[in-house]
Amino acid sequence: xxxxxxxxxxxxxxxxxxxxxxxxxxxxxxxxxxxxxADEDAEMILVRLAKEEEGVGISAGAHFAGVxxxxxxxxxxxxxxxxxxxxxxQLYKIPLLMLISxxxxxxxxxxxxxxxxxxxxxxxxxxxxxxxxxxxxxSVAKRVQQAQTLAExxxxxxxxxxxxxxxxxx
Numbered sequence: 001x002x003x004x005x006x007x008x009x010x011x012x013x014x015x016x017x018x019x020x021x022x023x024x025x026x027x028x029x030x031x032x033x034x035x036x037x038a039d040e041d042a043e044m045i046l047v048r049l050a051k052e053e054e055g056v057g058i059s060a061g062a063h064f065a066g067v068x069x070x071x072x073x074x075x076x077x078x079x080x081x082x083x084x085x086x087x088x089x090q091l092y093k094i095p096l097l098m099l100i101s102x103x104x105x106x107x108x109x110x111x112x113x114x115x116x117x118x119x120x121x122x123x124x125x126x127x128x129x130x131x132x133x134x135x136x137x138x139s140v141a142k143r144v145q146q147a148q149t150l151a152e153x154x155x156x157x158x159x160x161x162x163x164x165x166x167x168x169x170x
Contacts, residue, residue: 004169008033010137011099011162014144015070020097021045022062024055025072030101030167034072052077056084060094068148070097075104075120076113078159085157086127093155097148102133102161107168124159131159134166 012034015023022045023038025031038046045067047058055071062069073081078100089096103110104117124131130150132143143160151158 002169003030003032004167005033007137007140007166009037010140011134011144011166012037014141015099016041016044017141018145018148019068020070020148022047022058022067022069023072024049024058024069026050026052026074026077028072028074028077028101030074030103030162031072031099034099052081053084056081056089056094056096059096060088060092063094068097068152070099072099074101074116075161076116078120079116079123082123082127085129089157090127094157095151095155096157097151098129098157098159099134100159100161101167102163105164107164120161127157129157129159131161133161133163135163136166140166 024047025035026049038044049055052073059069059071088094102120104113104115108114108117132147134140134143147158147160
């Protein structure tokens with residue numbers, strides 16, 4: 001599988017380093033190693049979702065219980081979760097750290113991914129959700145920490161877009 005296990009571990013370690021102890025996710029190719037790492041870690045709670053919007057409620061519950069969380073999803077999952085992000089996350093000021101596999105951009109080989117790639121950034125901007133790209137292993141820890149800090153201090157959703165350059169090995 002050409003998904004980078006090494007860079008996935010870098011991301012996972014950065015999440016743990018900033019205190020994340022709960023992750024929610026659906027199976028997704030680029031997230032497979034992150035999900036496996038969370039599943040195998042006795043210090044991490046992995047919540048497997050039926051649909052991405054459920055992750056908003058899981059993260060809200062974690063926040064109210066004093067547990068830092070992250071939502072793992074593909075950009076099509078982000079599109080599917082918009083209602084929960086806006087009507088619950090933003091309205092009730094829930095710090096949502098979203099790691100979104102940024103499919104459908106330059107280099108994408110799967111036609112069904114391209115439309116999601118075309119609208120991910122415009123939709124994040126339209127929703128006023130701050131976002132950064134995770135595109136190189138050397139900047140991952142700093143950007144994850146910055147995103148988590150902003151989500152917590154501003155009590156709002158924040159997105160990290162996982163790029164092909166970081167996640168894919170050819």
